[in-house]
Amino acid sequence: MKMIAVFAWLVLGVLPAQAGYAQAPVAVASKVHYELIGRYDTARLDTILSSELAAFMASSTTPRAFVGKFARAKYGVRLYRVTYASVVPELGNRPTVASGLVAVPETGSHGRQTLPVVSYQHGTVFDKAWVPSQPENSAETRIMIAAFAAQGYVVIGADYFGRGVSDLPDSYLVKASTQQATTDMLFAARDVLGALDVTPGKLFVSGWSQGGWATMVFLQKLEQLGIKVTAAAAASAPVDLYLMTNRWMNNPQPIDPVYLPGCTALQLFAQQYYLQAPGLAASAIRPELLAWAAGLYDGSVTWEAFAAATPSKLGAFIRPEFAASGLTGQTPYWRVLQDSQGYRWKSVTRLRTYYGGRDEVTPEYIGKLPVATQALVGGAAAQAIDAGADADHRGVFVFGVLDQKLWFDALLD
Template identity: 40%
Template sequence: MTVLAPQTRSAATSSRQAWRLLVSLLGLVGALVLTWANAGLAAAADAAPIAVPSGVRSELIGRWDIDTLNRILTVDSPKYFGISVPYTPARNAVRLYRITYASVVPEQNNRPIVATGLLAVPDTGASSLPILSYQHGSAFLKTQVPSFPDQSGETQLIVAQFAGQGYVVIGADYFGMGASTEPEAFGVMASQQQASLDMLRASEAVLAQMQIATGKLFLGGWSLGGFVTMAFLERLEKDGVKVSGAATASGPADVFSLLSGFLDFPRKNDAASTNLLYILSAFSFETYYGLPGLARSFFTDEYYDIAKRAYERQPYDFNDIPTDLTKLIRPDYFDPDFFASSAYGRIAFATQAYRWIIKTPVHNYYGEADEVVSVGLARLAMNYQQGIGGGNDKVEAISTGPTDHRGTFATAVALWKNWFDRL
């Protein structure tokens, strides 16, 4: 932190007071917006589904043969995730389609939006197939998402393990990602639910045209996608859609707990890339909840511009973003009470996906050396559900051993497959 010369301290004090006033005003506006946001989250879950237009567009973008899929399982994924896992070998080729579909932004009064995603269809000739909706993790680039599978290591693994074994695999890119020209909606829960729901509908429409019926529906997600999976499950259950099983890997069910943890109770093994969680979420909250100035009030003046470039996916050097969060984020946010009462903190507090009576069997896999999601946070949904009266046993948290963030996902995927096959 820079030490100010005596002649600059008075001006700095006035500037700091003005900044605090701005944050206070944002907090007041945030309270109003959060009231609306909470209503928006609930409304998005409870409102009658909005029909996807019949003009859903599908584009064949590739076909992966059995050798390609098995190379992903035995060579590419172990190299990418840093761990070797005994996956079930692929037994069929897979056709890959980029789906473009219409959706709406619940936080913005159901503003129409166009989104993209991946549909991976087993090349078996079968007339009925189970379907896995995969919710992807955080992405550094707009194209490190399902509908650009060549650029997404996690998507490649899911396609190889599941679509190569006869499951239809779908994956929404989320708003602002993939081929979208919109800003990213990172951690914006109702929008991520809506993007996933309308991707499911669009995929079912395309499959119907292919004369393929869908059987059991499964959900899976890693990291951010683990949170989205839980949020999507809540939406589907409220809409009366049967889900046979849902699984996550390193999934934080409570975004406030995740973000507060790095500020208030940092661990020695916290990932350096956690700085991007704050960057993507702060600008997404500002954009989608309509709070101009939120991000500027959150980041220090020195690093605001590069943070904005990172969010907008403009050219920047990742090494120029400090891994020391005290340099990136304004000091007041390290006060837990200030953080909780800020507009940013209030929205984060509302962004949770475990406080409802879960009816679907859920497995939350976690790693004991995970540098992003702590063991306590990974077990939160299970502990909460078991703490309801006599206990709801639908959610089970399962350790993958001393695995890190990537290793937890790579290990869990094989466990998902074995479990889903038995359901």
């Protein structure tokens, strides 16, 4: 069990939680509250991008590729947990409460200041506490804080419905709920920043893995609302869930990661709940594994226990007849996945996507789809950037963070 726990730490980027400091929540708008949960000084921020980054990359194909690549921290950063009211579109706009993070650099400025904002959408997690609003449990969030907030950007991040303080089941890869959670988090963050004497400057959006897809569907929603985004970036983004899931189920590869059964369990149960499709998970998952999958989804089974009790190959986890149904895509589940794409519209926002030659989750073809689509329909400038022939899933993320920092900086003037 200890070896499994260590493996999960390396794969998922989890670091042990530490207690923040308590502060009574402050109300800043109708049903928006924030509380100071901690502070990273410059020494800690430099540690995040040195020894903690090394731990995050230890299981990667390129464990030392980014040693010494990040700038030293300019500012300390204050960390705020935000709770805000939202609604669940798939459930008739049922009211709910969600949470997220606002990380504000301590620039030393007196009075109101204007700072650029990066909204970061996090990747797949198997525990509701491994989220931005609990940054000690989220290595990817800490990396974004150290790379951007320590250099003068505000960093915000939604936990998504079913994660953080939410009492809902996980909304994993559920499109409208993801758009709602991220959009309402942006509005809530603006209220919080106003109370902290910060005027939001240019807006950037970024995400990795699940968060790369979330970034793209969030961007689509922002453009529909007429909210200007200066630039968008998506690393290892499974923007076409129908193609991606089909590849996983019907064309397995030696490179496939051991956590695909866990990802698939979350997705199936999330679609079952939010789209009110009873029996979906049972129709897809082999019966002897269904209870383990349900437990992972509802949080009663840890990732470590699930991984120890279930196959590491998706083909041994999913019913073969269910996988075969994806080849034609005519059942309700597969049609929902087709409708959940995050790239098939004409965008007005400049975009960079990132892919790698050894990415075990998102193939190069999927990573390039948004760029090819924008070229086809005459959308905004878009560029697909190769993180390298040896870059795996984590390597693509860190490569993207470094590139985005330089790119976003160049767009501030």
